Amino acid sequence: MKNSIGREIPDEVLVGRAVYQGEFAKNEELETIGRRVKPVKxxxxxxxxxxxxxxxxxxxKDGMTISFHHHFREGDYILNMVIDTISKLGIKxxxxASSSLGSVHAPIIEHIKNGVITKITTSGLRGKLAEEISRGLMQEPVVIRSHGGRARAIEAGDIKIDVAFLGAPSSDEYGNASGSRGKAxxxxxxxxxxxAKYADKVVIITxxxxxxxxMPASIEQRDVDYVVKVDEIxxxxxxxSGATRFTKNPKELLIAEYASKAIIESGYLKDGFSFQTGTGGxxxxxxxxxxxxMIKQNIKASFSLGGITKPMVEMHxxxxxxxxxxxxxxxxxxxxSISKNTMHHEIDASFYANPHNKGCIANNLDVVVLSALEIDTDFNVNVLTGSDGVLRGASGGHCDTAASAKLTMIVGPLIRGRIPTVVDSVNTVIxxxxxxxxxxxxxxxxxxxxxxxxxxxxxxSSIPVYTIEELKNKAESIVGTPDKIHYEKEVVAIVEYRDGTVIDVVRKLK
Known part of the structure; x- marks a missing residue:
């Protein structure tokens, strides 16, 4: 079956799912789930x-769902530590259901092979684990969800977490846990x-x-069953690591200059505006x-949002x-900053970008600036699979903020390496x-x-304006047209849009 952007979705993928029909096509009233709670005396x-x-x-027990967060990114010790222990106990x-997976999680490969992990849902995949999954490591396709889509899926019961193992830099013995006041x-x-709010059982590891x-606590004692102290989290x-990159590259600086001029000339840069920018160069x-x-025009922003970086903190x-x-x-x-600036607010992923609550803060964005691995002549964007078809990125909050902001801008080089960024059709639509x-x-x-x-x-405009077809042709005139990637029929990943519908699939590489 084809969805509304013309992507062919296999029937077997659509068991219990619907195809994508538009940004806000799925907008009916929905129910959220509760959870089992054992009182603590x-x-x-x-x-x-x-x-x-x-x-x-x-x-x-066998067959349950476990979750982790990715706030430590490539510095994470928790996930591998817990799954190693689960494996030793013979649970399969x-x-x-981790919020994202990185290169540091390569040891999971062996636990997939030995049957400890048989299904994965996540926002992103990187490194050796991603490469192995792209080549058919798993029998069940990975489900890729955006950050807002993951929060929606948990609240709706599409992801039912039995046990959440959550690393926390500090915690007291009753489970009041914080991302600050610790060693990591x-x-x-x-x-x-x-x-922490929706899992049946919650274990804080610190x-x-x-x-x-x-106090103040990111996760409060009322949501925590147990606390474990380990040597290092x-x-x-x-x-x-690999998250923020301050550029001195003249090409990237020119792109940033054009982008800022576009925001200024768009009319959205005015006192009280709101914005989110990404973490690439x-x-x-x-x-x-x-x-x-902003200094020149005496403009102040009402808020900035998302993954927070040093420039935002300095401007705050x-x-x-x-x-x-x-x-x-x-x-x-x-x-x-979050531990010292009182107007630096910690929010959860549902408040951030869940499309099916009573109003996520992404809805209040004026401007969002995002990157892309590829963009096609229909303006569809890929941030998940590389030019070789291998999984190497994350859905993140890309589609969440793009749908919500008044002005959504993609920035990127016309050519990356020897590969055009603007193409006829992207590998994977996020x-x-x-x-x-x-x-x-x-x-x-x-x-x-x-x-x-x-x-x-x-x-x-002071910025040169082209059609997207003209930009594609300019890129191809320099580096030519890349060879097509060859896939098999087998689906290795299902890409859900933020509302839970299927927007695309990733197939196994030949």
Whole structure:
């Protein structure tokens, strides 16, 4: 069956699922789930001595679903530690529902081979694990969900978490846990907060046990069953590893300059506006260009949102951004800020971007600046699979914020390596073209024809304006047309749009 953007979705993938029909096509009233809770008496202790004891206490059994968060990113020790212990206990057939998976989680490969993990749902996959899954490691396709889509799926019961194992930089013995005040601080625990609220059992794992009460808490005692103290939960330097990149590349700086000019000329840059920028070279640099213009025009932003970076923190401390809403700290400046700046707010993933609550904060965005591995002539965007077809990225909050913001801008080079960024049809659609308003490259920008208001607005722009077909042709005139990737019929990943419908699939590489 074809969905509304023309992607062919196999019938077997659609068991219990619907095909994507549009950004806000699925908009009926929905129910959220409850969970099983065992009361804790005043004399009961939650503090346990080992992860093995916690696994036995929560009653983990074959076929259950376990979850983790990815706030430690490439510095994470928790996930591998817990699954190693589960394997030793002989428990098998588990669904792994981590908020994202990175290169550090390569040891999971052996646990997939030995049957401990048989299903995965996540926002992203990287490294050797992603490569192996792309080549058919798993019998069941991985389900890829956006950050807002994952929160929606948990609240709706599409993901039913039996046990959440949540790393916390600090916790007291009763389970009040924080992303700060420890040895491996990660700042916001925005993705873990949803798991803590909806999982049947919640285990906090920390390497810094502090006196009660550990307040303010990211996760409160009422949501926690057990607390385990271990030697190390992660490497704090891994929090920033591969996440934020400050560029000196002239091409990327030119893209950022064009992007900031586009925001200025669009009319959306005005006092009280709101914005989110990404963490790549060009997207991160946009914040710095905007800062200068905001100072020049005496403009202050009402809030910035998303994964928080050093430029946002600096602008907040300068008084240029009133509020920061933080679902994830992307560098150590963001980690430090959340514990000292009172208007730097920790939010959960549902508040951030869930399309099926009574109003996520992404709905209030004026401008979002995002990156892309590929964008096609219909403005569909791929941030998940590389030019070789291998899984190497994440859905993240891409489609969530793109659908919600008043102005959604993609920034990127016309050519990456020797591969065109603008193509006829992207490998994998994460964000549909209906959500994208502008593409900005080092040559200039392309405006989505559906935004006739922007076409009129940019009639006298200082930025060169092309059609997206013209940009594609310019790229191909330099590097030619890439060879097609050859796939088998087998589906290795199902890509859900934020509303739970299927927007695309990823097939096994030949």
């Amino acid at each position: 005043p004399e009961d202790t939650k503090l346990l001595t080992t992860i093995e004891e916690a696994i036995n206490k929560v009653g983990l 057939g588990l669904t792994l 601080n990660c700042g916001s625990l925005g993705y873990a907060k949803v798991d 390497d810094c046990l502090v006196d009660f009460p550990n 992660g490497n704090p330097s891994g929090i920033a 060009s997207t991160l640099a946009v914040s710095r260009f905007l800062r200068n213009e 401390e300068e008084g240029l951004i009133k509020n920061i809403f933080d679902v994830q700290g992307f560098d150590l400046s963001a980690v430090d 964000t549909p073209g209906d959500s994208i308003d502008l593409l900005v490259t080092e040559l200039g920008m392309a405006i989505n024809p559906k935004r006739t208001d922007l076409i009129e607005q940019f009639k006298n």
